[in-house]
Amino acid sequence: MxxxxxxxxxxxxxxxxxxxxxxxxxxxxxxxxxxxxxxxxxxxxxxxxxxxxxxxxxxxxxxxxxxxxxxxxxxxxxxxxxxxxxxxxxxxxxxxxxxxxxxxxxxxxxxxxxxxxLASAAPEFMSYAVLSGGDLNINGSLTLPTSLVGINSDIHTNGDLHISGSTSSVQGFGTYAGSVSANPAPALYTTFSPVSNDAELSSVYKSSVVDIPDFDISAFVDAIELDKSSESSQSVSGPQNFGGTRENPYVWYIDGDLNVGGTTVLDGYNIFLINGNFDIKGQLLSGSTGYAGDESSIAIYASGKVDLTGSSTVEAQVFSGKDVSMLHGSPIVVGSITTLGTLRLSGSPQINFRSASPGLTTIWQPRSxxxxxxxxxxx
Missing domain, CATH: 2.20.25.110 (S-adenosyl-L-methionine-dependent methyltransferases)
Structure with missing residues (x-):
């Protein structure tokens, strides 16, 4: 190499x-x-x-x-x-x-x-101006007009319907699941005059029982987020704005009674969950709601009795686990009344039907x- x-x-x-x-x-x-x-x-x-x-x-x-x-x-x-x-x-x-x-x-x-x-409407049991799970007793001069065009102010009882006197006026149907009586007898038909009756039904007739859910305050509390919780009876008065909206109402749970005195004006949407009675001797009024629809913006859900007397006024959708009484004087409800017990109306009470808001019924119509x-x- x-x-x-x-x-x-x-x-x-x-x-x-x-x-x-x-x-x-x-x-x-x-x-x-x-x-x-x-x-x-x-x-x-x-x-x-x-x-x-x-x-x-x-x-x-x-x-x-x-x-x-x-x-x-x-x-x-x-x-x-x-x-x-x-x-x-x-x-x-x-x-x-x-x-x-x-x-x-x-x-x-x-x-x-x-x-x-939200649901498009409140549940069926809140679609009535008045719904009683027990008997419904009308005495004196009940006035039940409607402020909604073409909408009846209907009343229903799952028990017996009793009418005493001929000076009451209901702009809606009267239905009952039990029996019916009137004194004088013609008052049975003169009391009711629905503003809408395309099917030409009788203004008062027997109907089936309307399902009303049990008043389970514990289940209600579990089904909704609370903004405030009180361990004893409470009183409210004066102007209040808790910041509740239709999509997210203010929820106050009271383990006791709720008493309203004087004039109370509540802005926004508000729910009162009351493990006791609701007693009003003043005015509970809706203020500015931020919503244009004609519906209730206050919910009173009481496990006990609801008593309205004198010249008291309540603008709310009311649900009671026991009896509701509008006795003596001229109390006014602007909204609706649902009770599992007996409803007693006497004196000169007035119920101006206003639709219940689905924004206040999410404990029965939960949102995902x-x-x-x-x-x-x-x-």
Whole structure:
């Protein structure tokens, strides 16, 4: 072999060795990169697991929370911060490699609390101007006009209907599931005069029982989010604005009686859940509601008795677990009355029918709640 050939072989040997070493280093680098990518994938999976845990917690209760846990061989820490109807979630997945090096992956998202629309109307048992689960006794001079064009101010009793006197006027049908009596007898038909009667029905007739739900105050409290809870009887008076809206009414639970004296004007939409009696000797009036529809904006739901006397006025949809009495004087209800007990009307009471609001009946018509994703980032 000549000198030139020997030098060429030596050069090729060195170059080959360099290429071999370079290839080995490249392979090692590729393996390390692949290994790091695998750790990143595992850290991301842990972050996703944390995100799912936070979403589950928020679906159960829309409140700020911090959760720590493990997913396979990785750890996660997730923090959900609630402000109003939005929740910001930051979830971090972490894993250590064999050399003790830490790999992290962060996912952040914002979710908005969203509710399904309100029902188009209140439940059937609140579609009457007056509905009694027991007997309905009309004495004196009841006036029940309608302020809604073409809408009857209907009354119904699941018990017996008794009419005494011939000076009452109801602009709607009178129906009963039990028996009926009137003194004098013609008052049975002169009392009722529906403004809409396309089917040409009798103004008073026997009908089937209307289902009225049990008054279960515990179930009501569980079915709705409370804004205020009182452990004893309460009184309200004067102008009040608790900030309730049709979509999100102000809910006050009272473990006792609610008494109203003087003139009380409530702005917005309000629900009173009363584990006791409702007694009014003044005026409970609706103020500014922020809604143009002609419907009630105050709900009085009392497990006990409801008594209205004198010249008291209540603008509300009323539901009582016991008896309702409008006795003596000229009390006025602008709204509707539903009672599981007996309804007694005497003196010169007036009930101006106003439709019950579905915004105040979600304890019977619950809205679905879900979370809508508005922002999402990974890094």
């Amino acid at each position: 000549g000198k030139f050939a020997a030098i060429s072989v030596a050069i090729l040997t060195v170059v080959g060795a360099q290429y071999f070493m370079s290839g080995m280093q490249s392979a090692r680098s590729t393996n390390v990169s692949n290994s790091n990518s695998q750790y990143e994938v595992l850290a991301r999976q842990a972050a996703l697991a944390g995100m799912n845990v936070a979403k589950l917690k928020l679906s159960e209760s829309f409140e700020s929370t911090t959760e720590i846990g493990q997913h396979q061989s990785s750890d996660y820490e997730v923090v959900a911060t609630v402000s109003g109807t939005s929740a910001d979630i930051v979830s971090t997945g972490t894993i250590m490699n064999a050399d003790g090096e830490s790999f992290s992956y962060e996912i952040s998202a914002r979710y908005d609390e969203v509710f399904s629309p 709640r879900f979370m809508a994703l508005s922002e999402y980032f990974e890094k």
